[in-house]
Amino acid sequence: MAVKQDLRTPIVSVMGHVDHGKTTLLDRIRGSTVAEGEAGAITQHIGATEVPIDIIVNKCGNPDLRNKFIVPGLLFIDTPGHHAFTSLRSRGGSLADLAIVIIDINEGFMPQTIESLQILKRFKTPFVVVANKIDRIHGWEAQKNAPFIVSYNKQADNVKAELDRKFYEIVGELYEAGFNSERHDRVSDFQRNIGIIPISAMTGEGIPDVLMVLLGLAQRFLEGNLHYNANGPGVGTVLEVKEEKGLGTTIDVILYDGTLKKGDMIVVGSLGKPIQTKVRALLKPRPLSEIKAEEKFKQVQSVTAAIGVKISAPNLDSALAGSPVRVVTPENIDAISDEIQNEIEDVQIDTDAMGITIKADTIGSLEALVNELKKEEIPIRKASVGDVSQRDIVEIAAIEDPFYKVIIGFNVKVLPDAKEKLQDSDIRSFMSDIIYRLIDDYEDWAKEQKELAEKEMTEHIVKPGRFQILPNCTFRQSKPAVVGVKIIGGVVKTNVDVTTEDGTVVGKVKGLQLSGENISKARVGMEVALALEGPTVGRQIKEEDFLFVNIPERHAKTLENEIYDTLTADELETLDAFLEIKRRGNPFWAK
Numbered sequence: 001m002a003v004k005q006d007l008r009t010p011i012v013s014v015m016g017h018v019d020h021g022k023t024t025l026l027d028r029i030r031g032s033t034v035a036e037g038e039a040g041a042i043t044q045h046i047g048a049t050e051v052p053i054d055i056i057v058n059k060c061g062n063p064d065l066r067n068k069f070i071v072p073g074l075l076f077i078d079t080p081g082h083h084a085f086t087s088l089r090s091r092g093g094s095l096a097d098l099a100i101v102i103i104d105i106n107e108g109f110m111p112q113t114i115e116s117l118q119i120l121k122r123f124k125t126p127f128v129v130v131a132n133k134i135d136r137i138h139g140w141e142a143q144k145n146a147p148f149i150v151s152y153n154k155q156a157d158n159v160k161a162e163l164d165r166k167f168y169e170i171v172g173e174l175y176e177a178g179f180n181s182e183r184h185d186r187v188s189d190f191q192r193n194i195g196i197i198p199i200s201a202m203t204g205e206g207i208p209d210v211l212m213v214l215l216g217l218a219q220r221f222l223e224g225n226l227h228y229n230a231n232g233p234g235v236g237t238v239l240e241v242k243e244e245k246g247l248g249t250t251i252d253v254i255l256y257d258g259t260l261k262k263g264d265m266i267v268v269g270s271l272g273k274p275i276q277t278k279v280r281a282l283l284k285p286r287p288l289s290e291i292k293a294e295e296k297f298k299q300v301q302s303v304t305a306a307i308g309v310k311i312s313a314p315n316l317d318s319a320l321a322g323s324p325v326r327v328v329t330p331e332n333i334d335a336i337s338d339e340i341q342n343e344i345e346d347v348q349i350d351t352d353a354m355g356i357t358i359k360a361d362t363i364g365s366l367e368a369l370v371n372e373l374k375k376e377e378i379p380i381r382k383a384s385v386g387d388v389s390q391r392d393i394v395e396i397a398a399i400e401d402p403f404y405k406v407i408i409g410f411n412v413k414v415l416p417d418a419k420e421k422l423q424d425s426d427i428r429s430f431m432s433d434i435i436y437r438l439i440d441d442y443e444d445w446a447k448e449q450k451e452l453a454e455k456e457m458t459e460h461i462v463k464p465g466r467f468q469i470l471p472n473c474t475f476r477q478s479k480p481a482v483v484g485v486k487i488i489g490g491v492v493k494t495n496v497d498v499t500t501e502d503g504t505v506v507g508k509v510k511g512l513q514l515s516g517e518n519i520s521k522a523r524v525g526m527e528v529a530l531a532l533e534g535p536t537v538g539r540q541i542k543e544e545d546f547l548f549v550n551i552p553e554r555h556a557k558t559l560e561n562e563i564y565d566t567l568t569a570d571e572l573e574t575l576d577a578f579l580e581i582k583r584r585g586n587p588f589w590a591k
């Protein structure tokens with residue numbers, strides 16, 4: 001066999017929308033091989049299942065393949081979904097070397113399908129799409145565990161046509177999501193095209209293809225990533241922190257490099273200082289044959305990557321899912337603790353002075369959420385792992401800017417005492433287990449808020465206005481002066497102050513009339529009668545004078561800095577002319 005001794009088993013994660021068949025697919029990959037009397041060869045790990053290369057090659061029915069492959073098999077993570085995927089992080093990347101995105105061919109794309117693809121794109125993880133539940137296509141004649149093409153060729157023409165139609169809908173949806181794709185047996189370059197494998201996780205049709213394509217991807221893309229040192233110190237990632245009867249808090253770990261032994265000193269990431277502890281026991285699931293034994297787990301002395309194992313050790317209570325686990329020596333324990341602490345803080349502390357608050361269930365999902373928010377240029381004040389606590393709410397309540405009085409929670413709960421405080425506050429909370437939905441919802445809300453705020457602002461703000469007193473249209477000299485005017489730019493409302501072209505305030509608009517009717521505002525182009533309290537025509541103001549609405553300094557600032565974009569061309573021109581007058585005397589006016 002051509003297995004290279006220094007290449008470890010690639011780690012595979014299954015992702016996709018709920019109910020599209022992730023669990024069934026994993027069961028099928030495990031179960032069908034068990035059913036064929038090869039149970040002994042499949043290794044059940046903690047949190048993962050290993051399918052050795054021999055079994056895969058046998059299933060694919062072509063022994064020549066054996067010489068083509070260089071990896072010892074495939075290690076499937078048992079917990080499906082992007083939650084597990086993001087937990088499985090390693091130094092900002094993903095621990096999963098490969099992924100399967102499963103789509104119900106009868107339903108097509110769903111929110112978590114898109115989410116899975118976005119995550120994979122970001123992590124640059126090679127993946128294959130499986131179009132599941134082909135057995136549900138009307139008229140399908142199931143061919144148990146057959147390779148796809150064998151089964152496809154046995155179907156009636158109209159059934160084939162229906163499969164093709166549904167299949168190409170998925171191709172279209174993938175294209176919209178930014179991926180070129182084709183049926184797996186037609187893909188010649190997996191670098192440029194995503195392979196889609198039609199399967200039935202129920203009948204096993206297409207499963208041999210899934211295993212083959214995964215091996216192909218490993219072969220093509222991963223050789224450089226899979227080198228490891230079997231004799232080196234163990235390195236892994238915490239998949240889950242779990243309470244076990246009789247053992248206390250344990251951690252389920254995927255070890256991806258080196259060896260881990262009972263009695264080893266390890267460092268584990270936590271929310272505070274990393275935990276330094278000693279492995280009390282290494283546990284693996286008990287084989288089915290020994291099911292009568294009392295303990296669920298069986299102790300082993302040592303494990304070598306890639307493998308899933310449960311670690312029992314003192315002081316694991318504050319261990320953090322998604323954080324690193326490393327075997328250390330007395331010489332490097334402090335240096336490695338610092339490294340792990342920095343790595344975790346990098347995710348949590350890389351935040352802005354002002355912004356929203358986010359919480360996520362694991363360090364990996366937090367990292368994914370932070371990245372997506374940064375991409376959208378949404379500032380983050382604080383990012384941390386854990387449920388929403390009372391303290392979070394108190395902190396956010398103290399923020400003044402309503403746009404940042406916001407908490408976004410991914411896969412977390414609001415703790416009971418925080419719930420009440422949250423309800424009584426004006427904090428806006430967004431909770432979901434779909435990252436892009438959180439971001440979309442927040443952005444929609446923020447946009448709406450911004451529009452509202454702008455509307456409110458513009459309704460109260462004195463807008464620019466310029467008008468000219470028309471010749472021979474003085475209806476009354478003073479108290480108030482009533483003159484015919486033409487609005488040259490912007491808008492003139494009642495109760496605004498009026499200034500001359502040299503910046504002197506001369507009076508206040510008391511009333512506006514259009515064809516004998518009172519109106520509250522006159523817009524550009526209109527000719528109206530205007531009553532001005534203050535000046536006398538012929539003294540402070542004259543016919544044919546140009547006059548301006550006097551904009552208070554604070555309003556002028558808002559107009560220029562905040563809502564400039566929303567002003568019309570004539571309003572802008574009028575504002576600029578007005579500012580020029582004001583700044584003639586004082587260049588810093590309204591700056």
Ligand code: GDP
Nearest residue numbers: 017018019020021022023024132133200201202
């Ligand atoms: P998950 O939520 O993605 O893990 O989905 P499950 O594996 O739990 O599957 C959801 C439902 O779809 C279950 O009732 C499965 O029996 C069913 N299912 C999964 N795969 C197939 C398939 O290939 N064909 C059919 N007919 N049903 C399937």
